[in-house]
Amino acid sequence: MFIPCVVDSRYNAPPMDMVIADRLAKVFPTPDGEEKRAVHELSFRVGKGQIYGLLGPNGAGKTTTLRMLSGLMAPTSGTASLAGFDVTTQPQDVKRVLGFLTANTGLYQRLSAGELLVYFARLHGMDSDTANARAEQLIAWLGIDDFSHLRCGALSTGQKQRVNIARALVADPPILVMDEPTLGLDVLSNRVILDFIKRERDEGKTIILSTHYLDEAESMCDKIGLLHDGRLVAEGDLDTLRVQTGEQRLSSIFLKTIRADSRRAEVGATGA
Amino acid sequence: MNFPHRIRTIYFKELIDILRDRRTLIAMIVVPIVLYPLLMLGSVQAVSYQHESLEQEVLVIGVAAESHRIMLSQLIRLDAAALAREKARFDPEDDVVRDLPKPLDDAKIQVFDSIDHLQRAIRERQVPVGIVFNGNTLVDSIEQQVNVHVHADYEEPRGTTAGRRVEELLLRTNKRMQDARLNERQLPKSFLEPYTIESVDLSAPSSILGEILPLILILMTITGAIYPAIDLTAGERERGTLESLMACPVPVIDLIVGKFLVVTTVAILGAALNLGSVTATVYFGGFDKVIASTGGQVPIAKMLFILAALIPFAVLMSAIMIAVCSYARTFKEAQNYVTPVILAVLIPGGIAALPATRLEGMMLVMPVGNMVLLAKELLLGAAVGPWEVVMVLLSTSFYAGAAVAVAANIFGRESVVFADAGSLRGTFSRIMMKPSLRPSVSMSLLVTALLFPTWFFVQSAVSPATDESAVGLLYSTAWLMPLLFLVLPLVLLSYFKVDIANTLAMKMPQGWHMAAAVLIGLSAWVPAHEINVVQGSLLGMPPSVAQSAERLAEAIKLIPPSTAWLLLALLPAVCEEILFRGFLLSGLRASNGKWPAILASAAIFGVFHFFVFRFAVTAGLGVILGYLCWQSRSILPAMVAHALHNTLGVLSVIKPEWQRWIGLPNDPDASSQWAHLPLWLILVGSAVMLYGLYLASRPYYGTGVWGTEQGVRLKNPEP
Numbered sequence: 003m004f005i006p007c008v009v010d011s012r013y014n015a016p017p018m019d020m021v022i023a024d025r026l027a028k029v030f031p032t033p034d035g036e037e038k039r040a041v042h043e044l045s046f047r048v049g050k051g052q053i054y055g056l057l058g059p060n061g062a063g064k065t066t067t068l069r070m071l072s073g074l075m076a077p078t079s080g081t082a083s084l085a086g087f088d089v090t091t092q093p094q095d096v097k098r099v100l101g102f103l104t105a106n107t108g109l110y111q112r113l114s115a116g117e118l119l120v121y122f123a124r125l126h127g128m129d130s131d132t133a134n135a136r137a138e139q140l141i142a143w144l145g146i147d148d149f150s151h152l153r154c155g156a157l158s159t160g161q162k163q164r165v166n167i168a169r170a171l172v173a174d175p176p177i178l179v180m181d182e183p184t185l186g187l188d189v190l191s192n193r194v195i196l197d198f199i200k201r202e203r204d205e206g207k208t209i210i211l212s213t214h215y216l217d218e219a220e221s222m223c224d225k226i227g228l229l230h231d232g233r234l235v236a237e238g239d240l241d242t243l244r245v246q247t248g249e250q251r252l253s254s255i256f257l258k259t260i261r262a263d264s265r266r267a268e269v270g271a272t273g274a
Numbered sequence: 275m276n277f278p279h280r281i282r283t284i285y286f287k288e289l290i291d292i293l294r295d296r297r298t299l300i301a302m303i304v305v306p307i308v309l310y311p312l313l314m315l316g317s318v319q320a321v322s323y324q325h326e327s328l329e330q331e332v333l334v335i336g337v338a339a340e341s342h343r344i345m346l347s348q349l350i351r352l353d354a355a356a357l358a359r360e361k362a363r364f365d366p367e368d369d370v371v372r373d374l375p376k377p378l379d380d381a382k383i384q385v386f387d388s389i390d391h392l393q394r395a396i397r398e399r400q401v402p403v404g405i406v407f408n409g410n411t412l413v414d415s416i417e418q419q420v421n422v423h424v425h426a427d428y429e430e431p432r433g434t435t436a437g438r439r440v441e442e443l444l445l446r447t448n449k450r451m452q453d454a455r456l457n458e459r460q461l462p463k464s465f466l467e468p469y470t471i472e473s474v475d476l477s478a479p480s481s482i483l484g485e486i487l488p489l490i491l492i493l494m495t496i497t498g499a500i501y502p503a504i505d506l507t508a509g510e511r512e513r514g515t516l517e518s519l520m521a522c523p524v525p526v527i528d529l530i531v532g533k534f535l536v537v538t539t540v541a542i543l544g545a546a547l548n549l550g551s552v553t554a555t556v557y558f559g560g561f562d563k564v565i566a567s568t569g570g571q572v573p574i575a576k577m578l579f580i581l582a583a584l585i586p587f588a589v590l591m592s593a594i595m596i597a598v599c600s601y602a603r604t605f606k607e608a609q610n611y612v613t614p615v616i617l618a619v620l621i622p623g624g625i626a627a628l629p630a631t632r633l634e635g636m637m638l639v640m641p642v643g644n645m646v647l648l649a650k651e652l653l654l655g656a657a658v659g660p661w662e663v664v665m666v667l668l669s670t671s672f673y674a675g676a677a678v679a680v681a682a683n684i685f686g687r688e689s690v691v692f693a694d695a696g697s698l699r700g701t702f703s704r705i706m707m708k709p710s711l712r713p714s715v716s717m718s719l720l721v722t723a724l725l726f727p728t729w730f731f732v733q734s735a736v737s738p739a740t741d742e743s744a745v746g747l748l749y750s751t752a753w754l755m756p757l758l759f760l761v762l763p764l765v766l767l768s769y770f771k772v773d774i775a776n777t778l779a780m781k782m783p784q785g786w787h788m789a790a791a792v793l794i795g796l797s798a799w800v801p802a803h804e805i806n807v808v809q810g811s812l813l814g815m816p817p818s819v820a821q822s823a824e825r826l827a828e829a830i831k832l833i834p835p836s837t838a839w840l841l842l843a844l845l846p847a848v849c850e851e852i853l854f855r856g857f858l859l860s861g862l863r864a865s866n867g868k869w870p871a872i873l874a875s876a877a878i879f880g881v882f883h884f885f886v887f888r889f890a891v892t893a894g895l896g897v898i899l900g901y902l903c904w905q906s907r908s909i910l911p912a913m914v915a916h917a918l919h920n921t922l923g924v925l926s927v928i929k930p931e932w933q934r935w936i937g938l939p940n941d942p943d944a945s946s947q948w949a950h951l952p953l954w955l956i957l958v959g960s961a962v963m964l965y966g967l968y969l970a971s972r973p974y975y976g977t978g979v980w981g982t983e984q985g986v987r988l989k990n991p992e993p
Binding site: 069072073074075076094095097098100102104106107108109110111112113117121122124125126127153166169170 | 280283284287290291294295513514515517518519520521522523524525688692
């Protein structure tokens with residue numbers, strides 16, 4: 003039986019808020035030597051056991067934000083911490099407390115699902131026996147048994163995404179960062195994944211979820227942040243947002259907020 | 275999981291991954307095992323078949339007049355008769371008979387109108403060979419001489435064979451007539467030939483192997499490295515697995531080292547399979563004689579030798595390929611980068627494969643070229659000294675290390691991991707660089723790796739001929755050393771926005787660390803001398819070392835003492851400390867612990883002095899100087915100690931009396947330099963030095979970023 007690492011030892015003085023982003027900003031260089039602002043002074047907090055929905059139109063800076071939170075990208079300015087670890091100065095610690103999953107994460111085509119899970123478990127520092135036990139456990143949980151011996155190249159999209167979830171969970175991390183995890187999945191696979199995310203939340207995991215499916219966000223998220231042009235234009239639980247905008251459905255809230263922000267930006271531009 | 279375990283995990287996963295790929299297997303196994311025998315069997319058989327059939331072919335000889343036809347057929351008839359007589363003297367079963375020349379009595383003679391027609395016919399390949407006599411009758415008296423022109427297209431195999439057969443006919447005829455004339459007059463053979471000339475061929479038995487095989491194998495090793503290098507770097511990015519890999523708590527350098535080891539393994543496996551296939555083809559195909567000009571034995575021991583020489587080459591190529599492919603974001607992009615790199619590699623390889631190139635001077639440190647040369651020299655049986663082998667292996671591992679460091683630096687860049695994270699050019703542009711407190715490991719390693727061959731080259735370029743004085747060397751070093759060791763690092767540091775004061779540890783040290791520096795500087799020569807003496811008595815001192823020391827001493831005496839002190843004590847103390855204890859050590863200390871950083875910088879410091887004989891002493895001094903710098907957080911103590919140590923060295927040449935003042939036997943004979951010091955001096959010197967080290971070990975009280983214990987980056991300026 004898999005015995006998870008002593009979780010408490012991995013927290014650097016466990017804070018109330020598992021994820022803290024403080025004036026996080028990212029500037030990309032463009033080929034012509036210009037600068038492109040992808041994320042602008044973004045601040046938010048996610049408490050333990052919460053699902054935080056990061057929503058926004060394409061190009062709003064969701065993916066960049068999630069990558070900075072995961073220690074994959076260095077912020078140009080500002081700070082962020084996960085479980086008390088700073089993403090800039092302690093990226094390795096951040097990666098230890100984090101499960102990272104995106105819709106287009108690939109799998110090693112020539113490894114079987116089982117081998118892949120054991121490999122990632124070993125990369126997270128488990129010894130051979132623990133890694134094998136953990137892989138078996140995840141295979142059973144996520145119903146991968148039927149195809150765990152097949153090479154990943156031969157799996158269907160839904161099967162691949164299940165293996166990917168198992169990979170993200172391999173170290174039993176307290177924080178999960180999911181970038182559009184249900185993109186391109188059928189209803190059945192979609193359900194499996196959403197159920198699983200809820201169950202993880204109920205077990206006390208902190209989850210940051212970025213998605214384009216607003217119904218999904220409506221039913222799942224405890225708190226929602228609306229991103230537009232790299233800035234957080236609205237934030238709060240669903241009720242707060244309803245009160246703020248006077249709309250009921252999340253999709254209407256979304257559209258109204260984004261439109262209002264675009265107008266504000268135009269007025270600001272002409273006003274200046 | 276600690277460092278070696280992580281790398282082992284990555285290594286085995288990547289190895290399984292790459293070996294399960296059909297393309298790798300085809301390139302690695304099928305190509306060498308099937309292609310080689312086919313190619314070799316095919317081409318060798320074709321050549322030998324053609325050769326034999328030409329020998330057996332009925333010869334057609336063109337002549338330009340009827341009279342010439344008669345003369346030629348007479349010659350052929352006479353020759354055939356003489357050959358038949360010679361043959362009759364031997365037992366028909368004897369091997370000698372088989373090797374006797376064949377008569378041309380079945381040759382056809384074709385008559386043309388004029389020499390022009392004959393020549394045109396030969397050019398148009400209607401006849402392979404033509405004969406033109408300068409006369410209309412055969413020679414029948416001593417006074418008469420007939421000039422014979424043999425016309426043929428000697429560039430073409432048929433023409434060459436036909437021309438040779440006709441020439442041999444004439445030579446045989448000449449020989450017989452000479453013998454007859456000598457016999458008639460009862461003269462010895464020496465009458466005609468006071469000297470007989472014979473060429474004795476001393477070329478190595480397997481010359482084809484020596485000259486062609488290294489290049490082929492190098493190409494196959496490169497080919498073996500390309501595919502896995504692309505697959506494990508750019509391929510990972512393209513398939514979308516890189517993101518999840520980078521999200522694991524594993525340092526990029528571990529990933530790169532693991533991948534680099536897999537590429538090296540595959541490249542070596544590929545080279546071994548290729549080599550094995552060539553050997554087997556030669557052995558079982560019966561081509562021993564074609565490949566090896568004499569002996570006819572397959573040099574299996576030599577093959578193993580080549581394989582051993584290929585390993586460092588495979589290491590270097592894998593490192594280069596990994597570095598190049600790390601920069602690529604897609605398979606296609608990687609292939610585009612790889613092609614020019616292969617061409618660039620083949621240039622030094624090709625130069626090295628030229629017959630006249632020897633393993634000496636600049637070639638010793640030429641990347642790739644030195645490996646090809648080493649393999650070639652070993653195969654051709656040339657004597658290769660240990661110093662050459664050490665130099666080749668050292669410089670090759672230098673380049674490989676630098677390439678791996680560069681790969682690790684590029685691989686983790688976010689613009690490489692994420693296609694949408696801005697352009698690659700953008701990340702390398704200076705505007706986007708963040709100021710840093712010290713150079714990265716890859717930067718400092720790369721700069722020293724490039725400086726190494728440059729410095730070696732500069733040193734050998736300005737080093738005087740054996741009969742010149744070394745004064746010129748001293749003066750040219752005076753401006754070359756500051757340029758390479760001082761100006762170059764400073765320019766790089768300021769370009770990359772690295773904090774120069776912090777990198778070069780420019781701050782005032784504490785008093786006891788300065789005292790430690792003075793004590794060590796004054797006493798280090800004692801253990802250094804003893805190490806040299808012990809080493810000299812154990813290993814013997816190479817004459818070249820003694821010679822260069824002697825010539826340096828002569829040169830020092832020729833220049834004013836103050837200049838000598840400036841050039842040999844102050845200048846090296848400043849420049850070498852800036853490079854090794856400043857630039858290099860601060861790069862290494864960014865990601866390594868105290869002792870790995872000090873030892874690595876000291877080893878590189880030792881290697882930079884080029885003489886294997888002096889390595890122990892210079893590297894030892896490097897350890898002490900590095901330790902001084904680390905303990906005091908300042909470069910000044912190391913400079914002071916270095917300058918004092920060198921000052922004593924200069925002083926011993928300019929004022930040899932000082933040795934007498936402290937009670938040393940002062941013998942002008944150079945050999946006494948290598949005698950042990952008196953025991954009291956050893957004891958006093960070691961005691962002073964140990965006390966100096968004790969002082970140096972006292973802790974530093976102050977603030978500031980130094981080793982791995984604090985963040986590397988400067989804080990961003992608050993908006």
